[in-house]
Amino acid sequence: MSYLKYRVRDDFTIHLGQFRTHVPTFVPHESKSTIVAMQMIGDAARVNSNWASLMHGGSQHSINTCAVKLGGSKDFLKMTAVLPCGWKEMWLINKQASYKSMEPGKGYFYLLGDGEEMIPRNFYLMLDKALPLPLRSKFEWILYLWEHGRKQRYITQTSIYDSIGLGAWYVITDTDKWARLLSSGLNSNALSF
Numbered sequence: 001m002s003y004l005k006y007r008v009r010d011d012f013t014i015h016l017g018q019f020r021t022h023v024p025t026f027v028p029h030e031s032k033s034t035i036v037a038m039q040m041i042g043d044a045a046r047v048n049s050n051w052a053s054l055m056h057g058g059s060q061h062s063i064n065t066c067a068v069k070l071g072g073s074k075d076f077l078k079m080t081a082v083l084p085c086g087w088k089e090m091w092l093i094n095k096q097a098s099y100k101s102m103e104p105g106k107g108y109f110y111l112l113g114d115g116e117e118m119i120p121r122n123f124y125l126m127l128d129k130a131l132p133l134p135l136r137s138k139f140e141w142i143l144y145l146w147e148h149g150r151k152q153r154y155i156t157q158t159s160i161y162d163s164i165g166l167g168a169w170y171v172i173t174d175t176d177k178w179a180r181l182l183s184s185g186l187n188s189n190a191l192s193f
Contacts, residue, residue: 029170037168039089066162075096077093079093111168127173135182152181
């Protein structure tokens, strides 16, 4: 059963710089006009050209019918590798989707997923890092926080139709909202210490 909706299909190509590049994975956050994750594969010059065009601060691009406007590379992790065939693979990951790079004070974070898990495996770790609240790592707590966080729309899917290869969740980290949710769970005995 898939809990996160996204499209699985052949990759597409982008042409932002001088050359076309294959994009097997693309996860946008449309309402924020940004990218959560993106994988580009191709000749090194082509991949680098598209990366440079994407990171040109303030430029708006249309990728897979989604408008994105990035403010340079400061918000992204870039990982590269040379594939056995000689092509370059480059991943751009929003820093707010990485436990190690996430800034707790930003007010949100992202969870990447393939849709197979009921709750993304790093949900608790990221939420615990982002909130100055006494969270417990017990399954009942994690399940309660996930289900009620979604009901309250503190956790929403970033894009259903434009994501390819992976999907993502957007989690707001308003301490007061999550504190009320915890308090409600404790008062109703759904949660206990």
